[in-house]
Amino acid sequence: MPEIVPITTTDALAALCGAAREGPYVTLDTEFLRERTYWSKLCLVQMALPGRDGPAALIDPLAEGLSLEPLYELFRHEATVKVFHAARQDLEIFWHEAQVFPRPLFDTQVAAMVCGFGEQAGYETLVKKIARASLDKTSRFTDWSHRPLSEAQLHYALADVTHLRTIYEHLAAELARTARHPWVEEELAVLTDPATYRVDPETAWERLRTRSGSARFLGALRELARFREEFAQARNIPRSRVLKDDALLELASTRPANHDELGRARLLLREARRGEIADGILAAIKRAAALPPEALPRPEAERDGAPVNGALADLLRVLLKAKAEEAGVAQKLIASAADLDAIAAGARDLPALRGWRGEVFGQDALRLCRGEIALSARGNAVRVVALPPRPAAAD
Secondary structure, three states: OOOOOOEOOHHHHHHHHHHHHOOOEEEEEEEEEOOOOOOOEEEEEEEEOOOOOOOEEEEOOOOOOOOOHHHHHHHHOOOOEEEEOOOHHHHHHHHHHHOOOOOOEEEHHHHHHHOOOOOOOOHHHHHHHHHOOOOOOOOOOOOOOOOOOOHHHHHHHHHHHHHHHHHHHHHHHHHHHHOOHHHHHHHHHHHOOHHHHOOOHHHHHHHOOOOOOOHHHHHHHHHHHHHHHHHHHHHOOOHHHHOOHHHHHHHHHHOOOOHHHHHOOOOOOHHHHOHHHHHHHHHHHHHHHOOOHHHOOOOHHHHHOOOOOHHHHHHHHHHHHHHHHHHOOOHHHHOOHHHHHHHHOOOOOOHHHOHHHHHHHHHHHHHHHOOOEEEEEEOOEEEEEEOOOOOOOOO
């Protein structure tokens, strides 16, 4: 194997990015750490230019004095497509670091799901199916912040962008053949929306799973989750270092009023029983206790409106499976289980009912809800059957 020397100077990075701007596309990936921080720590950027033997390089963002501005200039250069696989975490890093998104963007995972490669269009799967190659994954779990990186780590990282060239060219051609590029663009618009990466402490509680419908419990849950999010963001530490989810749920239920009661919490970390975290917990519980009834969160069933029609939701699942197989598109790209429940409960302002999803699934989903179609099974196939109009009700 040839020796790989990562780029560690701004001038070398500028030269690489200058060459990349001359091409139609460039493939990119990142390696990062997030176990010890709230925000991901960027440790390595991989880049490959077009061609089977085109230049490929590793960029070391931890190198002293290296500025990533030439890379961000490439991101702003709209004549060159920036190709990633499963780009969401990569884009979150670049948005947090520099408030920049790569444009135009192409995500091979999204494209593969549109092109019939199934629900889990992983990079290794696409390398095998499209590039007809295999990956050495021995360096998958590694500390990318450690220097120097081994040759095995460097070769592992580079493989994440070299095979991506073949995958991109194949998927781009398939999208051109099927005229489905606009389908991918709808997904990429979400990935390049800053709101996608904005964590609002006010709504952090909604990600926690709980069966309690008590408004007072939910009020304490909301205030505790808000405190945890603000504390973790301000100090760039993981949420779990402040409060684990199970401890947060316990505190929302017991609602201790002082340090002695807080000290009896079973699931609380030792560090959270005193100091700033303990004070913040008690203050959050106190704020929740002072809320008037009308300011408390509502249980999920009340927030969502009408109850879910379980039988209709099941029929929508069957319809989605049939329509996804017919179109050769991953089901979860069209609609989630929560979307189907919402449609069955009467929701109509959903992406699953608009645009290309509406054409593939949404229009028939609404017809099914209105009783205008039925589903018929023959062998392994599910068919949509139009029903005769209902007779008008007698006066």
